[in-house]
Amino acid sequence: MCAAKRSPLTRRMANLLIWLIAGALLWIAVRSIPVADVIQTLGRLTGGQILVLTLVNILAVLSLSSRWWWILRSFEERLSFTSMSLYRLSSFALSYFTPGPQFGGEPLQVLLLQRRHNVSGSIAAASVTLDKAIEVMGNTTFLVFGLLVALRLQFLPGDAGLPVLYVALGLLLIPLFFLVAAWNGYTPLTKLLSIFPVRLRAAVPGFARFEFSLKRTEEQISLFCCDRPQGLIGAMSFSLLTWIVLIGENWLMQRYLGFELDLWETIAVLTAARLAFLTPFPGGIGALEVSQTLALTALGYSSVEGLSLSLLIRGRDLAFGGMGLILGALYTRPRRPPAESQ
Numbered sequence: 001m002c003a004a005k006r007s008p009l010t011r012r013m014a015n016l017l018i019w020l021i022a023g024a025l026l027w028i029a030v031r032s033i034p035v036a037d038v039i040q041t042l043g044r045l046t047g048g049q050i051l052v053l054t055l056v057n058i059l060a061v062l063s064l065s066s067r068w069w070w071i072l073r074s075f076e077e078r079l080s081f082t083s084m085s086l087y088r089l090s091s092f093a094l095s096y097f098t099p100g101p102q103f104g105g106e107p108l109q110v111l112l113l114q115r116r117h118n119v120s121g122s123i124a125a126a127s128v129t130l131d132k133a134i135e136v137m138g139n140t141t142f143l144v145f146g147l148l149v150a151l152r153l154q155f156l157p158g159d160a161g162l163p164v165l166y167v168a169l170g171l172l173l174i175p176l177f178f179l180v181a182a183w184n185g186y187t188p189l190t191k192l193l194s195i196f197p198v199r200l201r202a203a204v205p206g207f208a209r210f211e212f213s214l215k216r217t218e219e220q221i222s223l224f225c226c227d228r229p230q231g232l233i234g235a236m237s238f239s240l241l242t243w244i245v246l247i248g249e250n251w252l253m254q255r256y257l258g259f260e261l262d263l264w265e266t267i268a269v270l271t272a273a274r275l276a277f278l279t280p281f282p283g284g285i286g287a288l289e290v291s292q293t294l295a296l297t298a299l300g301y302s303s304v305e306g307l308s309l310s311l312l313i314r315g316r317d318l319a320f321g322g323m324g325l326i327l328g329a330l331y332t333r334p335r336r337p338p339a340e341s342q
Contacts, residue, residue, distance in 0.1 A: 041308040067238035074231025093324025126220035138239035140172040146271025183225040187218035
């Protein structure tokens with residue numbers, strides 16, 4: 001009983017600590033930067049440029065949704081692309097506004113597929129798991145490449161970036177191992193669960209049901225990888241398209257704010273931003289502002305310009321995340337029972 005009572009308090013304390021650390025990072029980033037100068041830098045943006053950035057970001061959301069939509073089509077689930085895009089936006093919002101490194105919205109995607117389209121639980125979970133595995137593999141591949149670029153540009157002092165590079169390489173191996181195992185007909189997560197002692201598995205409520213669901217999901221993933229390689233290749237191609245769009249969007253932001261960065265410098269700055277989003281702070285708050293300020297000052301720009309870029313990124317994410325929260329609330333509200341006939 002005591003442990004059960006302490007658990008919610010422990011979670012609240014952990015969340016409070018995360019917000020305190022994030023707030024401290026944000027204060028470090030902005031404490032000595034004149035607000036008027038930041039406003040002046042952001043004021044360089046015209047209405048036309050904001051419109052272009054909005055359209056490019058919509059394209060990025062659509063390319064992200066395309067990967068999941070393509071996976072579902074490969075499972076022979078013919079669902080509306082518009083619906084998939086809106087569900088993906090809702091999932092992004094949930095992940096963005098909760099603590100953790102951009103995870104958390106995936107159960108919502110599974111729920112919406114089951115509730116609104118009657119997709120089986122195993123296929124819904126398999127599609128979301130595949131989508132996330134490919135996304136993580138694409139993200140870590142970009143991080144590895146971006147860190148190599150940063151080291152080549154001497155963006156980081158000495159060998160400071162090597163530990164992060166090794167961690168990124170390790171993270172890359174996880175989804176890669178999972179997909180290779182699935183391609184060869186294995187179910188690694190189910191095998192991992194089988195290691196638990198029988199008594200422990202029997203003592204945990206719902207363990208058997210969870211194990212069965214996980215096995216069905218992994219079997220669907222294995223069938224997908226073995227029988228539909230074109231689906232896997234297509235999903236990876238959409239990941240590549242997404243990163244091309246994201247790099248282009250970041251370059252446009254920098255150009256519109258008056259920065260003259262080449263492609264490699266743009267990739268290095270974007271890598272710093274992506275690392276910030278891997279922190280446990282909601283939306284990378286504080287970490288993003290610090291990362292962009294440090295990145296641009298390392299390239300000879302001012303802290304004002306670094307903070308301006310981070311605020312532009314933050315404004316974009318808050319706008320799309322806010323729309324996602326509204327959509328998520330609409331999609332998950334309880335359905336009213338049909339009115340009884342008089």
